[in-house]
Amino acid sequence: MAVSTRKRPGIEVAMRDLAMPEPDAAELARAVAASEIGTVERNSLSGQAYQRIRKALMIGALKPGEKLSGRDLAARLGTSLTPVREALLQLVAEGVLESRTGHSIVVPTLTRADFLELRDIRVHVEGLSAARAAAQADEALIAGLETLHASLVQAKAEQRYDDALRWNEAFHLALARGSGMPRLVRVVESLWAQSGPFLNFLYRPDDAPLAPGAVHNHVRVLDALRARDPEAAARAIADDITEGGNDLVSRLAR
Numbered sequence: 034m035a036v037s038t039r040k041r042p043g044i045e046v047a048m049r050d051l052a053m054p055e056p057d058a059a060e061l062a063r064a065v066a067a068s069e070i071g072t073v074e075r076n077s078l079s080g081q082a083y084q085r086i087r088k089a090l091m092i093g094a095l096k097p098g099e100k101l102s103g104r105d106l107a108a109r110l111g112t113s114l115t116p117v118r119e120a121l122l123q124l125v126a127e128g129v130l131e132s133r134t135g136h137s138i139v140v141p142t143l144t145r146a147d148f149l150e151l152r153d154i155r156v157h158v159e160g161l162s163a164a165r166a167a168a169q170a171d172e173a174l175i176a177g178l179e180t181l182h183a184s185l186v187q188a189k190a191e192q193r194y195d196d197a198l199r200w201n202e203a204f205h206l207a208l209a210r211g212s213g214m215p216r217l218v219r220v221v222e223s224l225w226a227q228s229g230p231f232l233n234f235l236y237r238p239d240d241a242p243l244a245p246g247a248v249h250n251h252v253r254v255l256d257a258l259r260a261r262d263p264e265a266a267a268r269a270i271a272d273d274i275t276e277g278g279n280d281l282v283s284r285l286a287r
Contacts, residue, residue, distance in 0.1 A: 078116035079123075085110060086120055090129060090140070091206075091222065091229040093198045097142040099230075101130070129226045140230050145285040151228050152278050156271045158220055159209060163254060163270040164263035166211035174211045175258050178204060182251040198232055204251060208270065211258075234281050250276065 086106065089095050107117040121138050124130040131141045143151075166174065185200035202225060209221040250273035257266035 078112050079119040082106070082110055082112060082116045082120035083123055086124065087129065087222070087226050090124075090227075091225040092202045093229045093232045093235075095140050095230050096233050097140055097230045099140045101138045101140070103138075124226075127223065127226075129223070141227075143231060143285070145282060148228070148231060148278070148282060148285055151224060152274060152282075155221075155224050155228065155274050158217065158224065159205065159274060160267035160271045162209040162212040162214065162217050162221060163257075163266040165214060165217075166208055167258050167261055167263045167266035169213060170211060170258040170261065174207075175255060178207055178211075178251075178255055178258070181207060182249070182255070185251070186249070198235065201232070201235075202229065205270075208254065231281060231285075234284065235277060
């Protein structure tokens with residue numbers, strides 16, 4: 034797989050700005066736009082470190098094969114090594130990170146089969162969350178999602194691909210929260226933590242624009258929410274997940 038050479042933001046940016054509580058979509062859109070996203074309030078330092086590192090994985094701020102230094106992360110988080118080590122070990126236990134010989138911890142490099150497995154699970158899980166969200170969508174949820182999608186489109190047009198990854202993740206997670214199913218949201222978050230690093234390769238300068246008359250799948254999701262059509266919402270988010278990853282699948286090793 035060809036690895037993109039475009040500049041990526043430092044993990045410290047992701048962990049400082051994108052560790053967040055669970056706002057609704059409108060709140061999330063306002064907070065991101067105003068750069069007001071704060072740190073996650075947890076009962077322990079290890080919990081805070083866990084949330085920040087996992088968020089960095091979810092938005093693609095960490096790349097496949099990247100070795101994670103506990104001391105470096107601790108310095109960037111402004112905490113001691115022990116909470117960071119505990120957070121890394123928890124992510125290893127969840128299968129999000131890998132422990133290698135010599136006690137090193139790395140972001141996994143998935144095969145094509147691995148990615149397809151995650152993609153298929155996301156299709157079903159996020160399809161369920163989209164359907165549930167459509168059944169009870171209110172104007173606040175729809176308005177928030179519209180703002181997130183507009184920010185994604187603008188970031189892509191300006192070739193700010195790091196920002197586009199953040200807005201894309203924010204749209205999917207806000208939609209999942211709209212389901213009103215907190216356990217399902219946690220499953221979606223776990224899947225994004227495993228898939229996120231590979232989405233580094235999702236957007237590229239040579240990507241073809243939408244064909245004339247084509248409708249972005251996020252717009253189809255929004256239309257389904259307005260129509261209170263669970264089946265249409267599930268189909269739209271499934272198509273978004275599948276079609277968005279087609280080029281990525283072709284570049285992953287078997």
